[in-house]
Amino acid sequence: MRRLTVGIIGCGNISGVYLEACRAFDALDIRTCADMVLSRAEARAAEFGIPTASTVEALLADPSIDLILNLTIPLAHADISLAALNAGKSVYSEKPMATTFAECRAILESAARHKLVVGAAPDTFLGAGLQTSRGLLDAGLIGEPIGAAAFMTCHGHEHWHPDPAFYYQPGGGPLFDMGPYYLTAMVSLLGPVERVMGAARISFPERTISSEPKHGQKISVNVPTHVTGILNFASGVVGTLTMSFDVWASELPRIEIYGSHGTMSLPDPNGFGGPVRVWTQHDQSWREAPLNRGATSNVRGIGLAEMAVAMQSGQPHQANGEMAAHVVEIMESVHRSAAEGRQIELTSSCSRPPALVPGTPVGMLVS
Numbered sequence: 460m461r462r463l464t465v466g467i468i469g470c471g472n473i474s475g476v477y478l479e480a481c482r483a484f485d486a487l488d489i490r491t492c493a494d495m496v497l498s499r500a501e502a503r504a505a506e507f508g509i510p511t512a513s514t515v516e517a518l519l520a521d522p523s524i525d526l527i528l529n530l531t532i533p534l535a536h537a538d539i540s541l542a543a544l545n546a547g548k549s550v551y552s553e554k555p556m557a558t559t560f561a562e563c564r565a566i567l568e569s570a571a572r573h574k575l576v577v578g579a580a581p582d583t584f585l586g587a588g589l590q591t592s593r594g595l596l597d598a599g600l601i602g603e604p605i606g607a608a609a610f611m612t613c614h615g616h617e618h619w620h621p622d623p624a625f626y627y628q629p630g631g632g633p634l635f636d637m638g639p640y641y642l643t644a645m646v647s648l649l650g651p652v653e654r655v656m657g658a659a660r661i662s663f664p665e666r667t668i669s670s671e672p673k674h675g676q677k678i679s680v681n682v683p684t685h686v687t688g689i690l691n692f693a694s695g696v697v698g699t700l701t702m703s704f705d706v707w708a709s710e711l712p713r714i715e716i717y718g719s720h721g722t723m724s725l726p727d728p729n730g731f732g733g734p735v736r737v738w739t740q741h742d743q744s745w746r747e748a749p750l751n752r753g754a755t756s757n758v759r760g761i762g763l764a765e766m767a768v769a770m771q772s773g774q775p776h777q778a779n780g781e782m783a784a785h786v787v788e789i790m791e792s793v794h795r796s797a798a799e800g801r802q803i804e805l806t807s808s809c810s811r812p813p814a815l816v817p818g819t820p821v822g823m824l825v826s
Contacts, residue, residue, distance in 0.1 A: 462488040469530030470494040484764035533630040537562035551578040554639035556783035558630035563784035577780035582762025586731025590753035601718030612706035632682035633702035644728035657793035659683035662705040688793040
């Protein structure tokens with residue numbers, strides 16, 4: 460099996476994490492990187508020993524590139540992914556796959572038309588924390604899943620991010636920024652969602668940047684920054700979701716799943732490790748479960764590597780476009796429900812990705 464050649468488009472803040480982790484994957488050969496600001500691409504190429512840096516147009520026209528890693532800002536995800544597909548290259552996108560479900564459909568239709576493959580982050584559901592949780596859930600440790608709750612609360616990104624304005628524009632906000640981690644985790648564990656209801660608000664219409672280099676600049680907020688949702692899963696599970704950039708402090712869990720015989724507390728879905736904690740009717744105390752499958756270190760990009768292997772074997776890949784598109788429709792529908800004051804029936808679905816078993820598939824991608 461040969462290494463697939465990869466070109467990266469988008470050399471901003473997140474690209475360093477991907478480039479560091481992707482060095483470990485035998486399936487990937489990163490040949491070039493591009494950015495709308497060429498000097499950013501040149502800096503990343505020098506930092507990580509990438510053979511060439513180029514413009515976006517030159518990268519897309521390069522016949523030697525098999526696969527595009529799309530690390531642009533969310534509002535550009537759809538345009539870049541569609542351009543890659545039209546150039547005859549499969550594409551893996553940073554989350555969210557796109558900022559509207561219509562754009563997701565267009566990407567999937569283009570991939571099918573060109574006989575190419577689409578994948579999307581997050582791939583943290585392949586980590587040890589969520590895969591161990593999946594194994595315990597499938598084994599029936601807490602019985603039949605009844606309910607689930609997910610919480611991400613903080614006071615925004617203007618305190619640490621070097622260029623945070625896009626987090627407060629359409630395509631950003633806490634739901635589209637952090638929701639993909641939580642919703643992908645929930646869908647991978649509990650299956651697809653059928654309908655949603657939502658409520659949302661903008662609590663602070665203007666934000667002041669306290670990070671460098673834009674310290675003191677003002678941001679006009681044009682997207683909901685405190686969002687709640689009720690999720691009705693096809694399996695019958697009833698879920699709740701709270702995503703907020705408006706909370707100064709909280710003691711809420713990340714994700715909990717409630718079963719007929721117990722409760723499972725899951726780790727931060729923005730990471731790969733644990734802890735996983737379980738309370739059962741039998742034990743009636745919290746116990747930490749040993750992590751027994753998946754990666755524990757920050758291997759962001761493992762979904763891309765798994766996709767590269769699957770492309771050559773002809774097998775489905777885990778961090779796939781159908782699940783990513785379903786997550787976007789969930790998020791879009793929560794916002795729409797909040798705006799319209801009514802329940803929204805989803806039009807998409809997806810398969811629950813197969814669970815990893817200890818000692819197989821994804822671990823083999825790491826050299």
